[in-house]
Amino acid sequence: MNVQQRIGGSSSLSPAGKAYTEALAQYITNEKIQDLIVWTSQMEQTISTAANINAPKEQWKALNGIHAGIFEGLTFREVAENYSEEFAARGRSKYYYRYPGGE
Template structure:
């Protein structure tokens, strides 16, 4: 809620970030931009424009290089070897002349630290690959889990920080059955596979994206970060 829970019921300042790509900025254009006077903690008064759009280049989607703009089926047909390499190691795989999830993690690190310092509610209109990494960081997930976090299209994910991480709520704006097919459904073969003994492959060897959260603290959060394979309204990104 953008209103303070107090007697005055004043509107709270809220921030809005997008990537520099047109599709996120076109989505953000539907936000209302009210103006009101706000006094900061230091006594400084300022006319606040609610949800002022701030494009951030760090939030641009993972660049697929030679495969940019192609569907998964087209990549599999035209670049079968690259498709196989990505399926084998989605975290470290780098598209030809493009980026990997590890590359994007590095460019998002300073932005995540800036987000931790912001006191106002922050809305990010972003891309699924980017949101996966940010979600994994704030929820204390292992780095290897980030590429498989379920970030369905047409959903709002609300993270509220607390002492041991974040409390999560998800709001579905449109069911998958209502969406237009865009050819970007990711094959479930890119999901983590079972080990030779038939069990789940362990993900505990990699450090947390957020070093301040231990595995025990992450479990306290009761994280509901399910893989896209288990999400009934999953629609995976082109990256």
């Protein structure tokens, strides 16, 4: 979910997200972690989050968010209003729930 509260997709960081990345990079620098390798998904926001960290980076598709199928780009409110049965099913079992047309 992004600052527009939309499900899925890859988005740029908000100003608060950008400030967080700077603080995170400084924290990691201060920790002096030996042989650190940073794993990110292939999504823009995770790549941007790791960009300021002074360490090798690897992008892993397995870390990408799941595809929300027909709900990609909708808000949870829109899903609740227009797909009430699916919204309830997801609420009962988020771990096992599969988005229609998605994962």
